[in-house]
Amino acid sequence: MRTQVAIIGAGPAGLLLSHLLRLAGVESVVLESRSREHCEHRIRAGVLEQGTVDTLNEAGLGARMQREGLVHHGIELLFERKRHRIDLTALTGGRAITVYGQHEVVCDMIAAAVEHQQQLYFDVSEVSLHDLTSDKPWIQFTHDGAVQRIDCDYVAGCDGFHGVARESIPADALQNFERIYPYAWLGILAHAAPTCDELVYAHHERGFALFSMRSPEVTRLYLQCRPDEDLAQWPDERIWAELHARFENDEGWLPAVGDITQKGVTPMRSFVCEPMQYGRLYLAGDAAHIVPPTGAKGMNLAVADVRMLSKALAARYREGRDDLLAAYSATCLERVWRAEHFSYFMTNMLHPSFDDTPFINRLKMAELRYVAHSDAASRMLAENYVGLPFRD
Structure with a gap:
């Protein structure tokens, strides 16, 4: 050939x-x-x-x-029970x-x-x-x-x-x-209509969580977990309880519960x-x-x-x-x-x-607040998230 x-x-x-x-x-x-x-x-x-x-x-x-x-x-950052929207389109010229x-x-x-x-x-x-x-x-x-x-x-x-x-x-x-991170993601697919139109990135003291979607009928969600997590220890009820705990907010928004059709652990x-x-x-x-x-x-x-x-x-x-x-x-x-x-x-x-000192986690929270409230920091996140233009 x-x-x-x-x-x-x-x-x-x-x-x-x-x-x-x-x-x-x-x-x-x-x-x-x-x-x-x-x-x-x-x-x-x-x-x-x-x-x-x-x-x-x-x-x-x-x-x-x-x-x-x-x-x-846009996307949302959720921390300290508050939702903060990053307007990707407005910050990146469309x-x-x-x-x-x-x-x-x-x-x-x-x-x-x-x-x-x-x-x-x-x-x-x-x-x-x-x-x-x-x-x-x-x-x-x-x-x-x-x-x-x-x-x-x-x-x-x-x-x-x-x-x-x-x-x-x-x-x-x-x-x-190479860098190996000390945590992983437990990801699920669920037959549940998304309850938010955009992705939600949540920082919580119990761990990170991400709300996403695959279609108008299917939700994709992730939980921060250990790299060696045993999926047998995560029945559906525990997953939904943990998701709702990490997405807690003052507006009462939560992902809809549905049948979980797929589970997996993604290393970082x-x-x-x-x-x-x-x-x-x-x-x-x-x-x-x-x-x-x-x-x-x-x-x-x-x-x-x-x-x-x-x-x-x-x-x-x-x-x-x-x-x-x-x-x-x-x-x-x-x-x-x-x-x-x-x-x-x-x-x-x-x-x-959970391995670092409280000082490190306070620094992370300070950075989140800055990104959520600074136009310059929000623009930096938005430009990188939607993708930098190709240099043809």
């Missing part, structure tokens, strides 16, 4: 890259170790920055998102966020890939990358019991934190930066590898960086990566330019580190620490 760009991973990064390359007239093949059904039903967060929404629309992938996505013009599940984005991309007859292989195994520092890299994999080979010009590693792409780079060629990690390229291998999305979910940056960073990579590859094939490919890592890392800092800021501010 021969193609111009071989893409490892059929998550949002790999699928979007394939679409953007097709629009630029560049051939690609996508390899995915999981089944199509798994990819289309794997539930992940779905807060899309303005730039992500614009990118999907420009690529012709946003029709269903425009119909079913929930556009939010920008907003859209709540639309990551699996829905993946479904839309796979449907479009099938429609346009893009080469997409699910359920592949034994993937190995070869000759990455040459001008003729190749990939070997097994599909339907047969060993196959792809010869290509470039490889895009979009296969996540545990994927084969980053592991194919010699350890001495990468520098890894920050991770960045530098550089994001090695020879003719380019890393994108979770293969190169992880952010804690508090800042809602994970999928948005992946979109920013492949937006840049698609432009760099298009310039290479259309104009014979290599400068954008050479600058790929440095260009992406500037945005990555800004998002890492914002995610750290949100995570640190909103999660009370």
